[in-house]
Amino acid sequence: MLKLFKYLSPYRLPIILVLFLVFIQSLSDLYLPTMMADIVDKGIVGEDISYIWTIGGVMLLISGVGAICSIAASYYSSKVAVGFGQRLRSKVFRHVQNFSLQEFDKIGTASLITRTTNDINQVQQVLIMLLRMMVSAPLMCIGGIIMAVNQDAKLSLVIVVVIPILVGAIAIIALKGLPLFKVMQVKLDTLNRVLRENLTGMRVIRSFNRTEHETKRFNDANVDLTETAIKVNKIMAAMMPVMMLVMNFATIAIVWFGGIRISDGEMQVGSLMAFIQYATQIMFSLIMLSIIFVMVPRASASAVRINEVLDMVPEINDPKQPKKGDLEQGFLKFEDVTYHYPGAEQPAISNISFEARPGETTAIIGGTGSGKSTLLSLIPRFYDVGSGRVLIDGVDVRELTQEQLRAKIGFVPQKSVLFTGTIADNIRYGKEDASDEEIQRAADIAQATDFISEMKDGFQSEIAQGGGNVSGGQKQRLSIARALVRKPEVYVFDDSFSALDFKTDSKLRAALKETTTDATVLLVAQRVSTVMDADRIIVLDDGSIVGIGTHRELMITCDVYREIVSSQLSEEESA
Missing domain, CATH: 1.20.1560.10 (ABC transporter type 1, transmembrane domain)
Structure with a gap:
């Protein structure tokens, strides 16, 4: 004492x-x-x-x-x-x-x-x-x-x-x-x-x-x-x-x-x-x-x-002399990345290597427990890699300060989290000095404007603790708007469309494609319909990459992807 x-x-x-x-x-x-x-x-x-x-x-x-x-x-x-x-x-x-x-x-x-x-x-x-x-x-x-x-x-x-x-x-x-x-x-x-x-x-x-x-x-x-x-x-x-x-x-x-x-x-x-x-x-x-x-x-x-x-000393610390990137903004690269959770016998992901470029959408799909969310958690350094490197703009994320790194990222977690306050406050959480126009535009892209306008006070409507007074889909759209208002170099969506109906999902992805032309988009999803239009699809199975390519390429080369597609879509839809 x-x-x-x-x-x-x-x-x-x-x-x-x-x-x-x-x-x-x-x-x-x-x-x-x-x-x-x-x-x-x-x-x-x-x-x-x-x-x-x-x-x-x-x-x-x-x-x-x-x-x-x-x-x-x-x-x-x-x-x-x-x-x-x-x-x-x-x-x-x-x-x-x-x-x-x-x-x-x-x-x-x-x-x-x-x-x-x-x-x-x-x-x-x-x-x-x-x-x-x-x-x-x-x-x-x-x-x-x-x-x-x-x-x-x-x-x-x-x-x-x-x-x-x-x-x-x-x-x-x-x-x-x-x-x-x-x-x-x-x-x-x-x-x-x-x-x-x-x-x-x-x-x-x-x-x-x-x-x-x-x-x-x-x-x-x-x-x-x-x-x-x-x-x-x-x-x-x-x-x-x-x-x-x-x-x-x-x-x-x-x-x-x-x-x-x-x-x-x-x-x-x-x-x-x-x-x-x-x-x-x-x-x-x-x-x-x-x-x-x-x-x-x-x-x-x-x-x-x-x-x-x-x-308790945090295992993740800022470097004493942080570096600056020398490549185009938003360029993301995984180099032979492996990660073990503490105490686990087997790695959650192993030997992961791929690139994601600005202006492209890279989707990640796989079965439950295949390591999709773990992979995304390594980008903002929620965890540090066990071996290999994760690079943004050509710099190892461990050589950037956490503030520098996370300023580049708009992260939408798998479980949507809202805070007590107004809708505007929750969207502005992504960017403190965001104007009303920026908040409105982010809500429009996230397909949230319709339900916000139906609420009593619009953007000034109060969100209950934990978002108890809005639905799961509405939470997800507000979480997406919070990331959009940030205008980051890299967008990370961790199964963030799961609570949306197919129509809203389609409209949201179309609006995102127009908005994120200069940014790198990483998208984890369970639905094939959400990922099939991506520029690059990464298929994970048991923590390893078993296929990389477009939808058409993977339908030919990847058995795991074909199984996922056949379980969700008819032959006409998958074509």
Whole structure:
């Protein structure tokens, strides 16, 4: 957890101020019982009213200073902790933005969300406690012992006996409870993952009548987390009753032996009252320390998880000296490319070589799992090739910065993703400074204008979270418009027409052909009708290229392509 505290560097002055305020507050709390003893022993017993008023006034003043310091310390400690949490969340978020898909696969989305929210919140809460208590608790404990000894050294032997008992009880409870906090965080990850899958897959769950199954999954994860939380809280709940029991017996012992010393004339009543208060302060300071000992390990478990994210080095990094292309813009080339997913025995794609030129449409077709989407993911460096090279404009994509590279590409993913906001905002996501005319033109080409104009507010109509208020085909057309408004050198369509009807598909491809005359178009599709007019068709099978050519050429030379065509088209259509 100390490793994370480097993010507190901008808050040095407020932290020093908090520690100073807590120090003053603690001194005032320690001094008040001694003054109360003086009022009793000198003012009340001596019937000196003026002394009572004088000391009472000083006590009010000291109490007021202590209260002001306490309020100010709470304010600044909260401000420091909240600022620390904000900086840390921003740091984690920015770091995660640099992750490749491999890092996301390693940690998992649900775990990343938990680490960015719940785990950072745990560290933030402990920081508030530390700022308030790491000075106050030791000072009150040590100062209380000194002041108690000052009131009566012999009676202090009661405290000497009680403190080891309290420390032992805290240690036993902490050792049993703390390991379970780490387990709780893992189980919270599991609960988040189940909940996320349930919410995002609601349509599938309902369509297959799997509501009860998913409810059981959630309940199992929920009960598992709850049982662990109850177990931890039962252990920790024992701490307060044990400590209060010890404190009460200590108070009884102090009153018992203190009464004897008063009757023997070795102690005054005011001193006994002050001694009881100091004993109480010592006990409560130990309780405060026990709370810190409970919360710090729990926060440490969270800090370890946060550090795992921050220490994870992205496998895909920008080169120190990026290059510039020396060929025509948009020229794309694969040279003997092979890629393995981490842990996989067989490569997802192997020995892939082809060229895609500006003004041409290169289509990729193949069966499920043939490596089509994997191949496209290597172009914008979502993954890096295992061997071989992917070149744009004659430069290896690994020798360009990710920003340089992706500025050249208009990527339309297989699963359309829309963001909360207006339709115009979603299209403008491809180009921040796009004008209304550019947005309109992109929507026209993507065949999206008709359904947009039918919506209540047109381009200013709101898109619900995840695009829940538009159909699959409408999502795809908006995703295509988002890529078109970018006017990139290379268009990459990863099965982006699958939700479109044949008529819209045909009109969209015709409009694209007119628009992308100067750009390179890569198109993955399942439909033969979508790819048969392409300048070049690449046929993939089990991660390898088994055919390259036009539709007519492949019908003659490629058995795999003929099988795909015959499964979708009649003899007349395939001709």
